[in-house]
Amino acid sequence: MSEERIRKEACPECRKAGKDKSGDNLVVYPEGKGSHCFACGYHVHGDTQTGPSKRISEKLTRPIEGEYRALSARKIDEKTCRLFGYRLCKFDSPDGSAMARYKGSTIHVSDYWKDGEMVAQHLRFQKPKDFRWRGEANVDSLPLYGQWLWSGSGKRIVITEGEIDCLTISSLQKNRWPVVSLPSGVQSSEASIRANLEFLSGYEEIVLCFDSDEPGRLFAQKCAEILPPGKARIAHLPMKDANDMLRANQGGQLLQALYEARSYQPDGILHVNDITTADVNSQSQWTFPWRSITAGLMGQRSGEMTLIASGTGSGKSTIVRELVYDHLCHGRKVGVLMLEETPQETLDDLISLRVNKPVRQIRAGRELNQLLESEGNNPVSFGFVDNLTDEEYQEAKQWFGHTGLYVYDHHGTNEFGSILQRVEYMAAGLGCDVIMIDHITAAVQGMSKGGSERESIDETMRTLRSIVQRTGVHIDIVSQLNRLDGKAAEEGGQITMNNLRGSGSLGSVPNSVIAIERNQQADDPEERHIIKVRSLKGRFHGATGVVGTLKLDQSTRRVVEAEWSEPQGESDVTGSTFDEELEARAQGISEVTA
Numbered sequence: 001m002s003e004e005r006i007r008k009e010a011c012p013e014c015r016k017a018g019k020d021k022s023g024d025n026l027v028v029y030p031e032g033k034g035s036h037c038f039a040c041g042y043h044v045h046g047d048t049q050t051g052p053s054k055r056i057s058e059k060l061t062r063p064i065e066g067e068y069r070a071l072s073a074r075k076i077d078e079k080t081c082r083l084f085g086y087r088l089c090k091f092d093s094p095d096g097s098a099m100a101r102y103k104g105s106t107i108h109v110s111d112y113w114k115d116g117e118m119v120a121q122h123l124r125f126q127k128p129k130d131f132r133w134r135g136e137a138n139v140d141s142l143p144l145y146g147q148w149l150w151s152g153s154g155k156r157i158v159i160t161e162g163e164i165d166c167l168t169i170s171s172l173q174k175n176r177w178p179v180v181s182l183p184s185g186v187q188s189s190e191a192s193i194r195a196n197l198e199f200l201s202g203y204e205e206i207v208l209c210f211d212s213d214e215p216g217r218l219f220a221q222k223c224a225e226i227l228p229p230g231k232a233r234i235a236h237l238p239m240k241d242a243n244d245m246l247r248a249n250q251g252g253q254l255l256q257a258l259y260e261a262r263s264y265q266p267d268g269i270l271h272v273n274d275i276t277t278a279d280v281n282s283q284s285q286w287t288f289p290w291r292s293i294t295a296g297l298m299g300q301r302s303g304e305m306t307l308i309a310s311g312t313g314s315g316k317s318t319i320v321r322e323l324v325y326d327h328l329c330h331g332r333k334v335g336v337l338m339l340e341e342t343p344q345e346t347l348d349d350l351i352s353l354r355v356n357k358p359v360r361q362i363r364a365g366r367e368l369n370q371l372l373e374s375e376g377n378n379p380v381s382f383g384f385v386d387n388l389t390d391e392e393y394q395e396a397k398q399w400f401g402h403t404g405l406y407v408y409d410h411h412g413t414n415e416f417g418s419i420l421q422r423v424e425y426m427a428a429g430l431g432c433d434v435i436m437i438d439h440i441t442a443a444v445q446g447m448s449k450g451g452s453e454r455e456s457i458d459e460t461m462r463t464l465r466s467i468v469q470r471t472g473v474h475i476d477i478v479s480q481l482n483r484l485d486g487k488a489a490e491e492g493g494q495i496t497m498n499n500l501r502g503s504g505s506l507g508s509v510p511n512s513v514i515a516i517e518r519n520q521q522a523d524d525p526e527e528r529h530i531i532k533v534r535s536l537k538g539r540f541h542g543a544t545g546v547v548g549t550l551k552l553d554q555s556t557r558r559v560v561e562a563e564w565s566e567p568q569g570e571s572d573v574t575g576s577t578f579d580e581e582l583e584a585r586a587q588g589i590s591e592v593t594a
Contacts, residue, residue: 085111140191144180153202296547310516333404335426492519
């Protein structure tokens, strides 16, 4: 197939399967050359026949005879054609209207043998140019062309994309060394390799010499992954295919390209010498807004995922906003997907952090007191001072306007694919350093593919992990909980990994898992606003258990450091008490800062 292409459009087969959302899987080639989908294999031939056809429908009752002779235009000698059973003849006996148009055309006939019996013939018509099969077999189950000539064991075998290239390389090698070809081009290459894997496995090296166009390069990689580890090699040709090189008098260069074929190495496998200092030290480290949490979790890092879990109303969204504001204060770009509030609510809550005043609560209190006064009632005190001015609100709003803050407007609809596309765009397109998703359950509820919540979360976490690894973005994900066995999370119950809702991937995929615990029903009014930060998992820092305590300040609605003593016996994995360990880590930060 020509490498030239004129456009891309939607693949009908991919669309039937609910794929090809971007509508560009099908590559359309110039008029008369058809189109092809490299995702599913759907193909439209130049004569509009769709396929690829798998079944050979015509019976091989009488093989087409022909004459063995040299292919002068291809520079292939008669001896090689005779060895492989490649003949030429004139097609002069039409068989029905479907075959009548080939009358008088020169046919290239390739015989396919298995267990001493001819099982198929591949016909190549010159005018009009077309390919047909004869025989009772499935194309994908056929032996490789020429396979019956070789023992199935030895040092090296070469696989070409077509029969002509197979004859080309064999003739250059004086027909001494094994060469075979795919029966039906690269679109069926994976199935053909699998069908003949036992035969190929007998060779120490398997050289894939496909065309150097886009399909050839793509399917060479795919076939190499199927072959036994360490045996696949991929030849890179300076011209389109092997026969082009022979006709250009570059046979020696062709043999050199086969000899120098590179051993296939899957992506992601590095020798230690390939790891550079830049790779090792590419992570950026950041502090938290709270000194105790920075000490307990050894800060935050780019290229990582953190899961934040808590019960309803425990303060996880408030903590997320504090993190967003802190990142912005340090000049980082932040993408925010708050899936249970509007962008205006998100912005007002962030402005509250900037002015240290509960903006939404003050505004709501004003309206409610105005309503009470209009009804002849006295105003009510809501526990905070109404001292917000329009000037300071606008000033804070302008400050955010000069930051790298991007907020997802979901319009009340959280479609799964749209959310992941936005995350990808924020990371790769906008260059965000940090992305916040609150919360993952809301993200997967709009998943369009069906399936269980667990499967949806698994797919989401895999996709997010891929984005983190490819872009180096840091992602914080908020998660809801299953019901705790003992005391409810809203009453300060201790959270464990088993309480993460929906899927084990919530605990296994992130680098860190943090639980937010708060007893909202405590008898002590001060304790009701204490937030306990518990580390459930930390690949980097290794700490587990309570790593810090924070406090929700009711007058400002800010989360601040808390002076709160944990009961005796609360400890992390190291065995030291919480206060001792926290003091040691804080002291370490002080020494570094000094």
